[in-house]
Amino acid sequence: MSKDIVLRVVDIWKRFGQVEALKGVSLDVYRGELLVLLGPSGSGKSTLLRIIAGLEYPTSGKIYIDGEDITDLPPYKRDTSMIFQHLALFPHMTVYDNVAYGLKIRGIPKDEIDRRVDEVLELVRIRHLKDRKVTQLSGGQQQRVAIARSLILHPKILLLDEPLGALDLKLRKELHIELRRIHQEVGNTWIFVTHDQEEALTLADRIGVMNDGKLIQIGDKWDVYEQPKTRFVAEFIGETNIFECRVVEVYGDRVYAEWRGLKLGVKTDREVKPGESMYLSVRPEYIGLSKDKPSNEGYNIFHGMITDEVFRGSYVMYSIKLDNGEMVKVTVLSKDAEYDPGDEIYLYWRVDKGVPLKE
């Protein structure tokens, strides 16, 4: 993917009365990418989206699309279109009238409207529903109408504000695949807001994690998952174990830390000094289990006892109580899950799979 920047968000602050909703968010969005903004409710992600759409104005900061400052432009003069949380279809109109709305408002000739409506309904595969009232459609079909209504205007940037929130899991998964297909066919830039980390990982090219009005980390979804920068990111995306430890010895990028009486090996590029405290995140799927003591170089190896197992279909999650009394979560593919609660066990992970976090 080219690194051509289509949208530039610069130091956006937004205050609602006493509440600081956004605290200096800066962000570059690349042309053609699908960026997911992920964060808990109240993290400011929807506010940021509404500011990009022009439905809210920032207290300070700038927004540029293709280098042009659009911070003060009203929504109808922006090359963006938004798909709302509750879709906001016009209940008194048919599918055709909903989809054609933006073009009719602009006074486009009828035959061109007809052609473009057919084209976009074909894209979202609901051409046969053209003359239905939107209130007669299922949730998934309404979703497609909302997408068509926005895409017909050929926006440079499509903004999606948790549009799948109201649907059941199966339908959501179906629509995830559809959304990715439509995104690839249309080829424009999408910014998708969600609080569901699984949805984020499924849809995104890149993920931006937000919390408390700030963009905490943004990057390729693999990087964000595997190299979280903060404890919040590590815990919000996927399952993880957090070890609160203290640095004792530093040998270049190789660090030894003390964790509740156990010694951990950590690999880090960061400058750390002995005595410093450190959070270490280790994903449960990177921890291996063995009944015999493994003797691998470059691994952290600990002994403990399985206290609980949770079967999750394709994998099993074990809770293990280590000899120092701390609990650790470990996931194992179901086909390899040969352990039972009460078993004495060794667990191990490669030193570079432990990620040191900033706070």
Add this chain to the structure above:
Amino acid sequence: MKTEVDVKRIRMFISNIPSILYILILFYIPIVILLAISFTPPRKFIVEWVFTLENYVNVFTNPNYYRILLNTFWIVIVATIMLIIIGFPIAYYLARMNRRLGAKILYFLIIPVEINYLIRVYAWKVILGENGFLNLLLISLGIIEKPLTIFFYSWVAVVIVLIHEWLPYVIVPFYVNLVGISDEIYDAAMDLGATRLQIFRTITLPLVKPAILTIVFLVTIPSLGEFAIPYLVGGQSGIMLGVLIDRYLSGFQLAIGAALSFFLLVITLILSMIMIKIFGYEALYTR
């Protein structure tokens, strides 16, 4: 199974007998009696049970009745239009503001309705009457020299009092209707490129059709039969059909009064049917 359903039905029917009787005795039987009386000869104090079309011939040929009928319609239509013009912005504003505060203000707008109707009409007299506030104000400002009587005892006064009387019944349906339209709908229209005026024309107006239909049934049609307000504040130019009917009935000219009542009833029915034709039955229960 089948008998069980039948038993349920019979029970349902039996439990509804009181209300059916109530409606029959208090609504439909009087209408039938009224209809019967309207076909008797126009006599004072007595009803002579002889069939005649005389009253209806009278109603349809006397130009006086047409004048009053037109006057009635004029007053009610002006009042309805004014009510919508005044009531809609208030309701819109209340619906778009903070929900709690909007609902509270709505209560304060409704409370005056609880005050006795006559007291309110007389209160208007204090403002619009010959020695009323408005006249005093205009005189003290030097705009007029002598008090004017046109504010009171005129069709304008009827319109003013009708507006006062019915405003809450216009605001509430609009409010309920508008509160049901989420902010997202307006946001979406704006996002798709609509200006405020376009949003009003293409989104708001079509979506408040149910409220307008409700208002026509709740306010306009009952107003056609209004007699107390035109009687108290209408004077000559503010006369309405209801005043005439009241005059005949209290003058014991039952037959002609009944014929006029029936005439009004039929007009009301036709009007209702036209409204339903325009808006569709669905407007009453969907949005």
